[in-house]
Amino acid sequence: MRISLKLSRIQPSATLAINAKAQELKAQGKPVISLAVGEPDSPTPEHVKQAARQALDDNFTRYTPVPGIPELRDAVGGYFGRFYGVTPPREAVIVSNGGKQVLYNLFTALLNPGEQVLIPAPYWVSYPDMVLLAGGEPVAVPTEPEDDFLVSVEALEKARTPLTRALVLNSPSNPTGCCYSKAQLDAIMEWAVGRGIFVISDEIYDQLVYPPAERLSVVHWWERHPEKVAVVNGLAKSFAMTGWRIGYCVAHPDLIKAQSKIQGQSTSNVCSFAQKGAVAALTGSFDCVEQMRQGFERRRNLAMEIVSSWEGVKCPNPGGAFYLFPDVSARFNAQTPDSASLCKRILEEALVALVPGSAFGDDRCLRFSYAVSDETLLKALEAVGKVLKG
Structure with missing residues (x-):
């Protein structure tokens, strides 16, 4: 079928693709944790x-x-x-x-x-x-x-x-x-x-x-x-x-x-x-927004403490949103020479879904979303840290 040529330069959304792969593994009964999608875990205010x-x-x-x-x-x-x-x-x-x-x-x-x-x-x-x-x-x-x-x-x-x-x-x-x-x-x-x-x-x-x-x-x-x-x-x-x-x-x-x-x-x-x-x-009131903001700030601090301890990894301390974007290029090797291959390995070994930095224009990095519960975040980061250490 003939498709418009202008679509030949367009890439599918990497975040949605990673999330789809994570959902596929979950459907197979694997306990995958997704830190890939930028979506607050709180409900819409009443x-x-x-x-x-x-x-x-x-x-x-x-x-x-x-x-x-x-x-x-x-x-x-x-x-x-x-x-x-x-x-x-x-x-x-x-x-x-x-x-x-x-x-x-x-x-x-x-x-x-x-x-x-x-x-x-x-x-x-x-x-x-x-x-x-x-x-x-x-x-x-x-x-x-x-x-x-x-x-x-x-x-x-x-x-x-x-x-x-x-x-x-x-x-x-x-x-x-x-x-x-x-x-x-x-x-x-x-x-x-x-x-x-x-x-x-x-x-x-x-x-x-x-x-x-x-x-x-x-x-x-x-x-x-x-x-x-x-x-x-x-x-x-x-x-x-x-x-x-x-x-x-x-x-x-x-x-x-x-x-x-x-x-x-x-x-x-x-x-x-x-x-x-x-x-x-x-x-209306923005009290609910402030509560979410405080929760994200706490998780940012938890995540930064862990990620900052990973050898060779550099990560600026974010002043907003709910993402970390560490430079993990020091952990690349012959088997995982770029962010996409490292994300694939982390998903397979740690069962944690992340987004490769190449999707955002910087192949040195990975994107972590900390818009999840404290317990889930800590569990995911621990598993990722073990893969990077290995």
Whole structure:
């Protein structure tokens, strides 16, 4: 069968593939522990579920406006006003089917064929492939563990060409968990805005930060330069709502209209009653989010204590999200010469599923998610440590 040529450069999601292999082993009766998928282990907060139940009882099950129901778009603006002191108007907000669709819509709306997007590496697995699907060219900008995998203005300037159209920032980062400081973020934004480079800031983990890291957003830069900045966020990570598929974007109203046009011809509106749950999340108490944040911080500390003891392994201390991204290249050998082969060995011998760093643009590393119970995390790390030692 003939398939579109544009798919020849697209890779399947590595995280989902690893998780599928783990599920296959589990089905065979093997006690596999998965640290591969970035999904909180907490349930969705009760007040959010209740709002969705009420919407169902009220038969709120029809089509809604493509960019989201008005009260949800207002709630998104209110979220930024609540935490960052900038309240975007309704016309500057769109709600999409998860942060992933927001990003896809943005790349599609912004890029002409061949235009380049700078993506600091390591990066979330889907960024480069989304750029390719939109007709653009992803340009990876390498970083080092000694710098907490944070990109510098100098490295970005070196990678810039006349075809550079956009820059993707992600802080806290998936896969590293590392965070930019306000000074670092401002320096990058000043560089990008000054050179006419559009900035897409993926802030999906902004509520999950651990002191001394700060909760930050570039929404202030959007307020000053709305034609050069888009802010992406959602409820999957902070409210344990991965399956609800609620992502949102703050951007120039013209760019919101463009995204709405794309969305209207692809998926149309987000699930109607899920939007009511999202309103409850954004306008209600964030105590439940704080409890999850504290739990993740405790697990981060537990995991770092163990991983830091592994000989030859280097791992920056993450300031947010729920991932570790250690450089394990010192443990490579003839049998396991790269991250993929080492992940395969760990899955087979330790029955622990991890994601190879090659999927994130850095083959030296492995990604661990610590969004599991303390007991499960400790058991998994002990088993991985034995394989690495061996």
